[in-house]
Amino acid sequence: MITAKHILQKPPLTHETLTDVTDLSLWAGQMLLQHGADSQRIEETVHHIGTGLGCDWLDILVSPNALIITANSGGEFRTKVRRVTRLGVNLAIIDSINDLSRRIDHGLVDRVYIRAEMERISKTPALYNRWLIVGMIGLSCAAFCRLFGAELPVTLVTFFAAAAATFFRQEMIKRHLNPYVTVMGTAFVAGVIASTATLLKIGAQPHLALAASVLLLVPGVPLINAAEDLLFGHSVTGIVRGLTGALIALCIALGLLLAMGLMGVSGL
Amino acid sequence: MNPLDLLGVVVQDAFWSALAAAGFAMVFNVPRRTLFGCVVAGAVGHAFRTFLTKTMGIPIEPATLMGAALVGFVAMFFARRLRAPASVFAICGGIPMVPGLFAYSAMLGLIRLADPNATSEVLLSAVVNLVRTGLILAAIAIGIALPSFIFRREKPVV
Numbered sequence: 097m098i099t100a101k102h103i104l105q106k107p108p109l110t111h112e113t114l115t116d117v118t119d120l121s122l123w124a125g126q127m128l129l130q131h132g133a134d135s136q137r138i139e140e141t142v143h144h145i146g147t148g149l150g151c152d153w154l155d156i157l158v159s160p161n162a163l164i165i166t167a168n169s170g171g172e173f174r175t176k177v178r179r180v181t182r183l184g185v186n187l188a189i190i191d192s193i194n195d196l197s198r199r200i201d202h203g204l205v206d207r208v209y210i211r212a213e214m215e216r217i218s219k220t221p222a223l224y225n226r227w228l229i230v231g232m233i234g235l236s237c238a239a240f241c242r243l244f245g246a247e248l249p250v251t252l253v254t255f256f257a258a259a260a261a262t263f264f265r266q267e268m269i270k271r272h273l274n275p276y277v278t279v280m281g282t283a284f285v286a287g288v289i290a291s292t293a294t295l296l297k298i299g300a301q302p303h304l305a306l307a308a309s310v311l312l313l314v315p316g317v318p319l320i321n322a323a324e325d326l327l328f329g330h331s332v333t334g335i336v337r338g339l340t341g342a343l344i345a346l347c348i349a350l351g352l353l354l355a356m357g358l359m360g361v362s363g364l
Numbered sequence: 365m366n367p368l369d370l371l372g373v374v375v376q377d378a379f380w381s382a383l384a385a386a387g388f389a390m391v392f393n394v395p396r397r398t399l400f401g402c403v404v405a406g407a408v409g410h411a412f413r414t415f416l417t418k419t420m421g422i423p424i425e426p427a428t429l430m431g432a433a434l435v436g437f438v439a440m441f442f443a444r445r446l447r448a449p450a451s452v453f454a455i456c457g458g459i460p461m462v463p464g465l466f467a468y469s470a471m472l473g474l475i476r477l478a479d480p481n482a483t484s485e486v487l488l489s490a491v492v493n494l495v496r497t498g499l500i501l502a503a504i505a506i507g508i509a510l511p512s513f514i515f516r517r518e519k520p521v522v
Contacts, residue, residue, distance in 0.1 A: 132392075134451065187394045188453045194449045222388040236387025239380040243410070244465050307468035314462050315389065320455055322503030327513075349471045363472050 099328050104240040108148050108170020116207055118174045121154060123214055124193050125163045126178055131301045132185040134321045135330035138163075141197045148200035169254065184269070185317045191215040226266055233312045234259030241308035250305050253293040257309035261286035265312075279344055280351035281308045287355025294302035294361045306352065313348050315341040365418060370473040373418060374411050381410035381460035389456040398452050401442035406458025409435035413461060425499045428461055435461075438454020440511045454508040463500040 108115065125142040133141075135158045146154030146167050157164040161182070166175040196213055199205050205213070224232075237258030241251045265282040273281070288310040290331050293302035318341040325334030366374075385406020386399070394402055413431030416422045422430075440452035473490025476482055 105381075131451075137449065137451070183503075185392045187392045187449075187455070189393075191395045191398070191448050193453060195447065220393075223393050223396060229387070229390050232387035232390050234387075236384045239383035239387075239458075240464055242380045243377065243384070243460070304465070307465050310468075311462065311464045312387075312391075314459070314464070316459050316462065317392070317455055319501060320451075320458060320505050320508065321500065324451075324509055327506070327509050345467065352471075353475060363468075 105148055108153055111141055114167060114169050114172060114319050115148045116175050117151055118176050119148060119151065120149065120177050120210055120214065121167065122163060122178050124197065125156060127165060127189055128193055129180045130183045132317045132321065133190050134324040135333045136328045141193060144197050144201045148203065157363060158330065158333055160333050179225050186220065188223055192220065215347055230259050230262045233262040237308050237311050239309050241304050242250060244304045244308060246301055246304040249296055249297045250293050250299040250302055253290060253298060254305045254308045257286045257289035257305060257311050260289055261309065262312055275344065276347045279313050279347040283348045283351025286310045287352040288359060289308045291355060291359035291361040295359065306363055310348050312321050315344040340354045370418060374415050377414040378407040382407035384460040385456050388459045392456065394452055395448065395455060398446055398448050401446060401453045402456035405438045405453045406460045407437050408438055409457050410460040425503055426503050429503040429507045430499050432458060432504045433510045435510040436508040439508065458470035458504045458508050463497045466493050466497040466500065470497050493513055
């Protein structure tokens with residue numbers, strides 16, 4: 097929460113310093129917005145970075161695909177706008193920026209170090225091997241299937257469907273396909289493989305494989321962030337994120353229906 | 365249900381939920397030191413929901429709200445312990461409770477409405493599933509935000 101403790105008499109920053117502080121704060125906000133932080137966290141973090149680096153005050157406007165900040169110091173102010181395109185969810189980056197902002201707030205680091213650190217954070221690699229993710233997502237969806245009450249054979253089909261779909265999803269992401277097309281394609285692959293459970297009449301409820309194998313696509317982060325934004329009064333970003341989540345859900349349904357139609361499976 | 369059977373059900377439930385949370389945590393690229401916390405949050409939340417529905421016969425929607433609130437508290441605990449944003453644990457912990465089967469049934473129900481011979485039962489089941497999906501999703505989101513409403517109440521200036 098942004099509190100009044102930052103309104104203190106601070107020495108005014110020079111022209112260059114204020115520009116640099118504005119740039120660093122905006123960069124941090126951009127990384128947070130790109131990788132799945134909620135609006136409240138973006139506002140607070142960027143404010144703390146700006147004031148921690150010597151601004152008297154820093155205001156930020158979070159919109160769904162742009163950030164505007166104004167940094168004030170000694171009667172001078174600097175405003176900057178940046179377009180932000182959404183990238184995938186990356187909670188390691190959010191954690192790193194969070195940690196950096198805490199160190200800035202405590203006055204532990206200088207701007208040269210911060211710039212180097214942000215450079216490093218922006219290049220955070222994938223922490224988990226892609227094949228490990230393929231296997232783990234297979235297991236995750238199999239676990240969902242199990243939680244729905246399916247028998248082991250259906251769970252096994254779900255594992256293979258979800259793992260194969262994850263592989264295709266990674267390939268599509270690598271080729272920078274439109275995110276909604278990626279979701280639809282992934283749901284299609286999962287649906288085609290999961291349909292075999294119904295075609296081969298495996299178990300009593302083979303349709304559970306269809307329901308569980310597309311769960312790897314659930315728009316968990318957009319939907320949870322949408323609710324958080326709405327609850328904290330960031331209505332515009334909340335509505336846009338909710339709509340994004342709904343659109344992803346629609347794409348899952350379309351991809352799955354396409355697969356079911358092709359395989360001649362009713363899904364019941 | 366006798367206590368031993370119940371324990372078995374809840375422990376199995378926790379195991380599968382942990383697995384579900386683990387996979388998603390990796391896709392979201394959570395820092396390695398937080399992975400364990402994410403898995404625990406996922407297991408605890410879903411197992412608590414199952415416990416509530418099995419023992420007290422609480423409907424799944426309010427049980428989800430309570431399960432998600434527990435996820436929120438667990439997330440806050442790990443966040444203080446490991447100095448990481450609580451949302452890392454909360455997002456991964458909420459995943460196992462996602463109403464996948466209700467969403468799937470709602471989708472199929474809505475599609476079956478396009479059939480000219482569709483009956484009012486089809487409409488009813490589609491709407492029921494849709495509403496339940498929405499309510500459970502809302503319960504997850506509000507539940508995991510609850511702890512921050514309780515603990516973070518400083519007066520905002522901006």
